[in-house]
Amino acid sequence: MKKLGFAAFLALCFSLAAPAFAGQQDFMLVNQTGDPIDQFFASPASSQNWEEDILGRDQLPDMDSVTITFARDTEACLWDFLAVYPDGEEVVWHDINLCNISTVILKWDEKNERTYAVVE
Template sequence: MLKIAVFAAALAVAAVPAAATAQGRQDFQLRNATGYDIAEVYVAPTSSDNWEEDVMGEDTLDNGQRVTIHFPVKAKQCLYDIKVVWTDGDEAEWHKFDLCTVSRITLYWNNGEASADYE
């Protein structure tokens, strides 16, 4: 399973060993159930107008695969938007996930439309 760290202060992204940071309350697991591989994932505060860096870096999120997105403990924001770009260049966005209460997000693609379930 991939582990990605998201630094919310400037949304500068870096892979960080688990021992180096404590988990933030916004941490969540993202599951790709779209039937297609995802090349890029962006997570940005809803209040921002900039997607910043791709949290996947050089990795892809293959269909059926999961990734845990980590935030630093000091992150205060709860509402985040998510954008994905599939390997064929198609994109989808979801807005206003309360990551202080959501721990899992599953992405789907059905009949040309992207959707998400969360818990």
């Protein structure tokens, strides 16, 4: 499992970055899980480490979204995600191709009791 740390992901930030500095991997993260997300990590699929918590000190409330912006020179297209909920539960998604999508919607499947991602 990837470990938190290794700050090579510092170029990733919220939508406050100017579009001129945006990378092709930029996406909107939408939380439709029914719970706030405490932490959210993304790292290149080829990495053995989780990068910094994208949300920082903030939570991503249910039914809210945030735009994740990458540095223009970011090259990786395949990324892994880790969402951490306030109760400590973790959900991981692998090999999300951020070069081909613009939105990642996290949803809760009550029937199967699992969180899943829809990409657009």
